[in-house]
Amino acid sequence: MQTIGLVGGMSWESSLVYYRDLNLGVQERLGGLSSPKLVLSTVDFAELTALEDAERWDRIGQLLGEAAQGVERAGADFLLLCTTTFHKVADQVAAAVDIPLLHLADVVAEAVRAAGTTKVGLIGTAVAMSDPFFIDRMAGHGVEVVVPAPAHHDYLNTAIYDELVHGHVIDRTRRRVVEIIDELWDDGAEGILVGCTELELLIRQSDIELPAFPCTTLHVNAALDRALG
Structure with a gap:
């Protein structure tokens, strides 16, 4: 079994989901007392969001790169960023280490294409939706x-940062987000990328008509495939 490296803290709710689901996944696949080999480094989310607001992405990349180096020194065989938004600096993080980074967009694009889908809607943070870093990476696939x-x-940004990162899952927010997803369906989307770990706390397949692609779940499963393969 390979050791999975995690850079988390963006938010701690997201890191919790990654840790939980990696453990549940190994239990399901191997049974018994099996658990994954993990190395986790978490960052101060308040510091990163302040830097994000100031558009100091180089500094964010530096901080996440340093966290990734710590994970590498601790014995990780490959690396995951437990976030969608901060994949904006994924190339800078990958350049800081000598272990592979399992990029979220690559994993998600593979799942979308395997489902026979070529056009999807994305819900996530304002940065993930308005900046081309994730969309362009998907287009490359x-x-x-x-x-x-x-x-x-x-x-959507307010729902994530003011509610979901604090663990508050509110029905009226779910109803509004479903309405937004329905608009994407009208725009021709054949599936929906639930593109923020915290949004997976809010939106499930049972809530919507379109096929859902829960990005964190797909990332976790790909990490398990690699670690156990």
């Missing part, structure tokens, strides 16, 4: 990504 109208970006 032949997957077109559409995002909600700009008028919805602040609402």
Whole structure:
């Protein structure tokens, strides 16, 4: 079994999901008392969000790169960033270490194409929806990504940062997000990328008509495939 390296803390709710689901996945696959070999380094989310607001992405990349180096020194065989938004600096993080980074967009694009889908909607943070870093990476795999109208970006961002990162799952927020997803369906989306770990706390397949691609779940499963393969 390979050792999975995690850079988390963006938010701690996201790190919790990664840790839990990696353990549950190994239990399901191997049974008994089996558990994954993990190395986890978490960052101060408040510091990173302040840097994000100031658009100091180079500094964010430096901090996450240093966290990744610590994970590498602790014995990780490959690396995951437990976040969608901060994959904006994934190339900078990957350059800071000598172990492979399992990029979220590559994993998600593979799952989308395996499902026979080429056009999907994305819900996530305002940065993930408005900045091309994730969308362009998906396009490189032949997957077109559409995002909600700009008028919805602040609402989704607020739902993530003011509610979900604190573990608050609110029914009225779920109903509003489902309405936003329905608009993406009208725009031609054939599936929905649940593109933020915290949004997976809110939106399940049973809530929507379109096929859901829960990005964190797909990332976890790909990590397990690699670690156990």
